[in-house]
Each structure stands twice: as structure tokens, then as C-alpha cells.
Amino acid sequence: MNDDRIFLHDMKNMLGIIIGFSNLLLEGMPEEDPHRGDVDEIRLAAEGAIALLARWSQANLDRVKGDTR
Amino acid sequence: MSPLEHQTVTELPRATSLGKVLVVDDVSANVDLLNTLLSREGYTVLTASDGQQALEIVAREHPDLVLMDVMMPKLNGFGVCEQIKQNKATRLTPVVLITALCKREDRIQGINAGADDFLIKPINIHELTARARSLIRLKRYTDDLDTAESVIVSLALVIEARDAYTDGHCNRLADYATALGSALGLGNEDVAALYRGGYLHDVGKVGIPDAVLLKSGRLTQEEYKAIQQHPVIGDRLCGELRSLRRVRPIVRHHHERLDGTGYPDRLTGDDIPLLAQIMGIVDVYDAITTERPYKPAVRSDRAFEELMDEVKQGWRRRDLVEEFIRLMQLTRRPAIDTP
Numbered sequence A: 001m002n003d004d005r006i007f008l009h010d011m012k013n014m015l016g017i018i019i020g021f022s023n024l025l026l027e028g029m030p031e032e033d034p035h036r037g038d039v040d041e042i043r044l045a046a047e048g049a050i051a052l053l054a055r056w057s058q059a060n061l062d063r064v065k066g067d068t069r
Numbered sequence B: 001m002s003p004l005e006h007q008t009v010t011e012l013p014r015a016t017s018l019g020k021v022l023v024v025d026d027v028s029a030n031v032d033l034l035n036t037l038l039s040r041e042g043y044t045v046l047t048a049s050d051g052q053q054a055l056e057i058v059a060r061e062h063p064d065l066v067l068m069d070v071m072m073p074k075l076n077g078f079g080v081c082e083q084i085k086q087n088k089a090t091r092l093t094p095v096v097l098i099t100a101l102c103k104r105e106d107r108i109q110g111i112n113a114g115a116d117d118f119l120i121k122p123i124n125i126h127e128l129t130a131r132a133r134s135l136i137r138l139k140r141y142t143d144d145l146d147t148a149e150s151v152i153v154s155l156a157l158v159i160e161a162r163d164a165y166t167d168g169h170c171n172r173l174a175d176y177a178t179a180l181g182s183a184l185g186l187g188n189e190d191v192a193a194l195y196r197g198g199y200l201h202d203v204g205k206v207g208i209p210d211a212v213l214l215k216s217g218r219l220t221q222e223e224y225k226a227i228q229q230h231p232v233i234g235d236r237l238c239g240e241l242r243s244l245r246r247v248r249p250i251v252r253h254h255h256e257r258l259d260g261t262g263y264p265d266r267l268t269g270d271d272i273p274l275l276a277q278i279m280g281i282v283d284v285y286d287a288i289t290t291e292r293p294y295k296p297a298v299r300s301d302r303a304f305e306e307l308m309d310e311v312k313q314g315w316r317r318r319d320l321v322e323e324f325i326r327l328m329q330l331t332r333r334p335a336i337d338t339p
Ligand SMILES: [Fe+2]
Pocket: B201, B202, B230, B254, B255
């Protein structure tokens, strides 16, 4: 369980960095910059990964509960 | 003048920094990210990559705020926070713990370590700067209080810390109340009283046992009576302090209602001091929009409806509530990471 927590923490940490820097890039880019879409994809993928992670940890939690029942 | 010259004129460095923020994280990319965000907003940023280094910098540089990751090798964020808060010279330095997990136990451990606030990764820049701004403001405020008043303010923050659910409540109330007061055109002294009132309104809860204050089930009539004593106790605590003269009516009357069904003095209509009415409105709003042991958090539009219901019931002044709603809708900023 503790290993899971550390994994979850570190993973979210990395994804947070990706999202944070993507946002910074986007803010510094003019509206018409052709690379905006690409950076947006990076950010969206990282956000998707965080959502996946949340689902994974919930499923894990349910499984642990099921085991102890 | 060439465009270049013009640029150097407009981009003169800011004369004063908004404050000194120490960022602590063992992952250097995180430090870089926060450093970039905060420098851009006008803060002076110091950085540390582990707990020991953080403690040294706090002692030497007296930052206005510490933003710290919880999970770090060796000395973790909780440990560092505890040491900052146990040292007399640094205990008033606000500490915000940053965690990638939003587990309730983490928050409780953080509150026990004396943390002033929490942020959850991935960090939202608006949330970050809002917290930084209000905590630094609070620090400046406590920096120049007389000792007696600062004791009462710390007392108020201790009460807030007793209940994990009211975490940040004082801070938000001070913000909402001063915003509403300024929008209504109140004078500086009144707005300042609202600010202090935000922190002190519930100070009387020190006199109420945990078993009652934190109870999640239904309250017995006696317990309810005990809770209703908190404005009276708070008023007495502020006692003879000259600096709190304008704050006392807020503390005593923030639970009164226009129709006389409030407490402790069952005042009606205009007999309820205006500043206390303002505090009452923002207190209700914050209570509704925050998660509590007996209910989940509610969206702000639902809270606006409930406030308007209270107007219809004759509890609150319509003009004040409408102004507050207008203000909240105006200042509500979209999160930066919404597509
Ligand atoms: Fe209260």
C-alpha cells in the first residue's frame, strides 16, 4: 500500500510538471502560433494521465477493501 | 524614441517585491516551475532542495512564506514545518504544504505540524497566487500587531486548526468581508475592522469543548446552547483591547438575524451593526461552499440561492446579499487549466 502511495505521488509530480510547463509555454505563445496545438496536446495527454491515475488508485483502494472484508 | 528604448522604459524592474517566498522541493523541475510562476507575479523567490537547507534559509532570510513539498527524502515537509513552528523566531512564518496526494490523513498530519495551508499538485497558478497573497498579507498584519492582539489572533487560528473542515475559513472570510465592505463604500477603518473580524469572529469557540464543536451528528439542545455562547465568549476575550474596539460588535453579533431569531442578543433590523451583518452573510456563504463533516461542498450558485432564501425569510438585507453575489460573480476567475 505504501509503495502505491509513493508511486502515485511521484507519478502525479511528474505529470504536474508537464502540465505546469505546458501552461507556461502556452501563456507565452501568441494566439496564432502554429505550435499551440502541439503544446495543447502535451498538456491534454498529461491531464488524461492524471485522470487515469485517479481511476487506478480508486480501483486499487476498492481491491484492498475487498481483500480485508 | 525607438521601440527598443520605449520597451526599456516600460519594463523597469519593480521597485518593491510583493514578498519573499521560499520554495522547497527535492525535484528540481518543480522548484523551477514555482520559481518561474512566482517571480513573474512579482515575488522574490528563494529555493531549497531539502529540509535541512530549508531550515537554514528560514532562520537566515526570514521569508514571508514557505511553499514546501511534503514528500522529500530525509527530513520531510511535515518535519520541517514542525521545526519552523516550534522555533520562537520563525513560528509566525506561514507554511503552505504541497502534496500530490489529497488524502485526509495528510491534511491532518499537516495541521498537526502547524501548516497554514495546503496546495494540491498539479498546482493551479491562480490558487497559488491567491493563497500566497493572503498569507503574506496576514503575516504583515501580525508582524505589526501589539502582542496582546497577536495572542488573540493566534488563538483564533488555533480554533480554526482544531477543525480540519474549517481550514482556511478565517482567511477567506477576511477576504470576502473586506471585498464586500469596500464595494459598499465603507471607510478604511471599517474595512480594517472587517479584516480583523474575519480572523476573530469565532475566537469564542475556544470556550467550547471539542466534543461539541467537532460533533458530526445532531446536537442536543444543551450542546446547541453551548455553541450559541461563542459570540459572547469572544466578545469578552477581546475585552478592553483598544485596538479591537471596532471588531467587538462583529464578534458579538455575527449570528444575529434581522427578524430577531438569531443569537446571542436577538437583535432586530438596523440594531444589528452593519459590519456584523456583512460578516454574517460571508460566513454563511463560506460555510455552504465548504465541505463539512455532515455535508459535501456545494457549488457557489447553490450558495447564492440559499442566501437569497434567507433574504426572503427576513433574515438578511437584500441589498447587502445582492451586492455580495454580484461581487462574487465578478471576481470568480476561470481556472487556468480549463480547456
Ligand atoms: Fe460564529
